[in-house]
Amino acid sequence: MKESVSAVEVERTKGKIVTDMAVQGAASAQRPFDRARALAAFKLGDRSFYWTTRIAAMSVLLILSGIILSLIVGAWPAMQAFGFEFLVTRRWAPQLEPQPILGALGPIYGTLVTSLIAMAIAVPVGIGIAIFLTELCPPRLRRPVGIAIELLAGIPSIIYGMWGFFVLAPFLANYFQPTMIAIFGNVPVLGTIFAGPPSYLSLFNAALVLAIMILPFITAISRDVFTTVPPMLKESAYGLGCTTWEVVRNVVIPYTRVGVLGGVLLALGRALGETMAVTFIIGNSFQISGSIFAPGTTISAAIASEFAEASGLHQSALILLGLLLFVLTFIVLAVARFMLARLERKAGV
Numbered sequence: 001m002k003e004s005v006s007a008v009e010v011e012r013t014k015g016k017i018v019t020d021m022a023v024q025g026a027a028s029a030q031r032p033f034d035r036a037r038a039l040a041a042f043k044l045g046d047r048s049f050y051w052t053t054r055i056a057a058m059s060v061l062l063i064l065s066g067i068i069l070s071l072i073v074g075a076w077p078a079m080q081a082f083g084f085e086f087l088v089t090r091r092w093a094p095q096l097e098p099q100p101i102l103g104a105l106g107p108i109y110g111t112l113v114t115s116l117i118a119m120a121i122a123v124p125v126g127i128g129i130a131i132f133l134t135e136l137c138p139p140r141l142r143r144p145v146g147i148a149i150e151l152l153a154g155i156p157s158i159i160y161g162m163w164g165f166f167v168l169a170p171f172l173a174n175y176f177q178p179t180m181i182a183i184f185g186n187v188p189v190l191g192t193i194f195a196g197p198p199s200y201l202s203l204f205n206a207a208l209v210l211a212i213m214i215l216p217f218i219t220a221i222s223r224d225v226f227t228t229v230p231p232m233l234k235e236s237a238y239g240l241g242c243t244t245w246e247v248v249r250n251v252v253i254p255y256t257r258v259g260v261l262g263g264v265l266l267a268l269g270r271a272l273g274e275t276m277a278v279t280f281i282i283g284n285s286f287q288i289s290g291s292i293f294a295p296g297t298t299i300s301a302a303i304a305s306e307f308a309e310a311s312g313l314h315q316s317a318l319i320l321l322g323l324l325l326f327v328l329t330f331i332v333l334a335v336a337r338f339m340l341a342r343l344e345r346k347a348g349v
Helices: 002-029 035-082 105-136 139-152 157-184 203-226 231-239 244-273 276-281 299-309 313-347
Strands: none
Touching (some): 035 313, 105 244, 139 203, 157 203, 203 276
16 A cells, blocks of 8 residues: 555656656756847847958969969069060970070961860760750660760879870871871862871871861750750740751750850860870970971960979970960950850840
8 A cells, every 4th residue: 555655656756756847947048038139149140241251252362363463573583584476486496595585376276276186076076965965865875875975084184195196096187187188189279288297296187186176065065054944944945836947056056055165165264274184295396397297286285395404494484375375365264255255135134
C-alpha cells in the first residue's frame, strides 16, 4: 500500500514540474517583442553585405588598374626609345648593337590573321553544331554529343599544341597544303594567300588549332540561348509550312542574336590571347608573309618564347607587346558591348 502511495506522489510531482515548465514557456512567449533590436540586427547584416560586395567590386577595379600601371611602367623605356615606329616596324633584332631594332608589326599581324581565320572556321561550325543539337539531333545522341563538345573546353592548351605539332602539322603539310597550293597556285590573290612551300609550322596550322579550341565556347553558348526560344514561336512557324532552315533563319537566329554574338566575341577574346598552343605550331617568325602557309608569330607567342631570356630594352619591348594585346582585347570587348547595345535598342529591349 505504501509503495502505491509513493508512486502516486512521484507522478504528481512530475506532473507539477511539467505544468510549471509549460507556464514558464507561455510566460516567456508573451514577453514584448523588441522591434528596435531586431531592426538594428537587420540593418547591421544589410550594411555588412553591402560593404562586402562593394569591396569585392572595387578590388576588381584596383587589380585591373594595377595591371595597367605595371604594364605602362615596364613598357615606358621602349615607348621612349621607339615611339610610334614600334607599331609599324617589321624588323625584330634584339641583339643588334649599339641599339636593338624592335617592331611589333609582325606579332600584331600574326595575332589578327590567326584569330580571323580561327573565327571564320569556328563560328559557322559551332553555330551549326548548336542548331543540330537543339533542332535536329535525336534525343539519344543529344546528351553524348553535347558532353563531348564541352569536354573540348577542358583540355589544357599545351595538349592542343602538342597534338597540333605531332599529328595535325604533318597531315596538313603532306596532304592539305600541297592540294591547296596546286588548286589556287595560279589564281590571282588566292595564289598569294595559299602560296607554298608546305610547312609544318605556319599561321594556318595555328589558326586551325585555335578554331578547335574556341569551338566549345561558341557551341555551348549558342546551344544554351537556342533553348530559350519559346516553343510556341517555332511551332507556329512550322504550322505555316516553314522548313527547319526557315525556322532557324527567321525565328531562332533573330530571337537569340544578342546571345550568339556575345558567345562569338567571347571566343574571339580567347583566340587573341591564346599562348602555348600557338607557340608550338606557328613557327615564331617575325617576318610578314602574304601566305597563310608561312611561319609567323603572335603577340602572346612572342612574349612566351623570348621573355625568359630578355633584359633591358628587349624586355621592355616585350612588356609593350603585352600592353598592346591588353589594349587590343579591350577594343574588341568595347566593340562587342557597343554592338550588343545597338542590337538591344533595335529589339526594343
